[in-house]
Amino acid sequence: MSPSLVAVNWYYWGADEGRGLPLGQNTQVPLEIEGEIVDVSAGSRHTFLIEYDGTVQVAGFIESDFGYRGHLGLGPVQNCGPNGDPNKLCENTNDPMPIKKVVDATGRLVDAPRFLKAYGGVGVPADSGEMHSLLISQDGRAYVSGNNNKGQLCLGNLNEDYVDYFHEVKGITNARRGAVGQEFTLILTSDGNVYGCGTNEVGEIGLGDNVDYAPSATKIDGLRGITDLATGLGFAVYLNENDDEVWASGTNLYNQQCAFTEGNPVTKPIEVSRVIFGGMKNKVTQVYANRESSYFLYDNGVVRSCGRNDEGQLGNGDFVNSSEEKPISKVDLKPKVEKLGSGPSAQSVFFVADDNNVYASGINDRFQLGIDKIGSKDKPVKVEFEGPVEIEFVSASGTHTVANGRYL
Numbered sequence: 001m002s003p004s005l006v007a008v009n010w011y012y013w014g015a016d017e018g019r020g021l022p023l024g025q026n027t028q029v030p031l032e033i034e035g036e037i038v039d040v041s042a043g044s045r046h047t048f049l050i051e052y053d054g055t056v057q058v059a060g061f062i063e064s065d066f067g068y069r070g071h072l073g074l075g076p077v078q079n080c081g082p083n084g085d086p087n088k089l090c091e092n093t094n095d096p097m098p099i100k101k102v103v104d105a106t107g108r109l110v111d112a113p114r115f116l117k118a119y120g121g122v123g124v125p126a127d128s129g130e131m132h133s134l135l136i137s138q139d140g141r142a143y144v145s146g147n148n149n150k151g152q153l154c155l156g157n158l159n160e161d162y163v164d165y166f167h168e169v170k171g172i173t174n175a176r177r178g179a180v181g182q183e184f185t186l187i188l189t190s191d192g193n194v195y196g197c198g199t200n201e202v203g204e205i206g207l208g209d210n211v212d213y214a215p216s217a218t219k220i221d222g223l224r225g226i227t228d229l230a231t232g233l234g235f236a237v238y239l240n241e242n243d244d245e246v247w248a249s250g251t252n253l254y255n256q257q258c259a260f261t262e263g264n265p266v267t268k269p270i271e272v273s274r275v276i277f278g279g280m281k282n283k284v285t286q287v288y289a290n291r292e293s294s295y296f297l298y299d300n301g302v303v304r305s306c307g308r309n310d311e312g313q314l315g316n317g318d319f320v321n322s323s324e325e326k327p328i329s330k331v332d333l334k335p336k337v338e339k340l341g342s343g344p345s346a347q348s349v350f351f352v353a354d355d356n357n358v359y360a361s362g363i364n365d366r367f368q369l370g371i372d373k374i375g376s377k378d379k380p381v382k383v384e385f386e387g388p389v390e391i392e393f394v395s396a397s398g399t400h401t402v403a404n405g406r407y408l
Helices: 273-277
Strands: 008-015 026-043 046-051 056-062 092-098 101-103 109-111 115-119 132-137 142-148 160-168 175-180 184-189 194-199 213-219 228-231 235-240 245-250 266-271 284-290 293-298 303-307 337-341 348-353 358-362 377-382 389-396 400-407
Touching: 026 115, 026 400, 046 115, 046 400, 115 175, 132 160, 132 175, 132 184, 175 228, 184 228, 235 284, 245 273, 284 337, 284 348, 293 337, 337 389, 348 389, 348 400, 358 389
Parallel strands: 026 389, 101 160, 228 284
Antiparallel strands: 008 026, 008 400, 026 046, 046 056, 056 092, 101 109, 115 132, 132 142, 142 160, 175 184, 184 194, 194 213, 228 235, 235 245, 245 266, 284 293, 293 303, 337 348, 348 358, 358 377, 389 400
16 A cells, blocks of 8 residues: 555535436535545546555446446446435436446456556536446556447457446556546556556547547657646646656637647647746646546745636636736635646536645536535635635535545
8 A cells, every 4th residue: 555645534615416416416525434545536427536455446326238338437327216226327316336346458357456547427418327447556558448449448359339447557566646638548657657548530640631530648759757637528748747748639619728829620749838838837746537627736835827717717707718918817716726626528627725725716607616606706716615624625516526634
């Protein structure tokens, strides 16, 4: 067990189907749930939790057994009747269940390893079953489950229907973290390289104009020494903190790469550091992304953002998308920010600040911001925890948000 892992409780707010409760209900402000949780991930209408012993729990809503494509990784879905079955993956809502089995690199169904990181699937619309998910084990292996129509599972094939157990990705033994977008996957290894698979139709994995799909984990040329990465629906941003470099690739319809390209996609990673820094002397320490927006945390606690802003998700005080005239904005928040949180299907963003509070901006039609009043916010507002908190991580989907931490 890594000594850096911190086991804490977790918090949930937003649409309740994301944690296996009845469809249509909402949790308006953060609800604390006891546990020993080291990582959380909010996927579209589902949630992954990693416990201190490395066990993965997953909960959520399945629209139908016909449309499900395996993103929960618990095996085949069953029609369990109106009351469900806590021991089976059922059509409709599912309480948290452990992932006990995975498929190893030889194709055998074996006991699940201990896991370190989880990345829930991205669906548009939110009830889509055509998602996939990624897990990183404590020994540096990557496991994928779900839809594989574009080769996004890195298993060497595409146009397969799906897999409903997590499968080990061959050839990756030093995975550090990862990210999933809509029909593509990225894996960051401990040597600073990035591997991608899935669709590259608009440059999502940065393999150039002549590669539409990559069914196997493929090293992305031009990226080196990467320390952080994040994905939206159809784009990615990367950070080389040591060399003060920020890179991006994929769709740029809303200027979410902070580099104006008249909406044209960027099919190979481009360095956008000049725009991101804009003459600033501070270093970027974290990059983040959500559906069609990007965020950059600097070592002085300032956050700047770019991209789509129709729900106020840039946090800059208006609802205007980025443009050539204003490619990047400063987030309107006075406390210094220590961590960012969001997710590739979200239209909201969270700022963990040094005053022991969490702030948020963006869409709030299902109480995704953790405040008890419906309505989007164009400036960060304080998430309504019961008191000062120490938050380790925040993950958001289009309809709900999860975090792990503790009250002080």
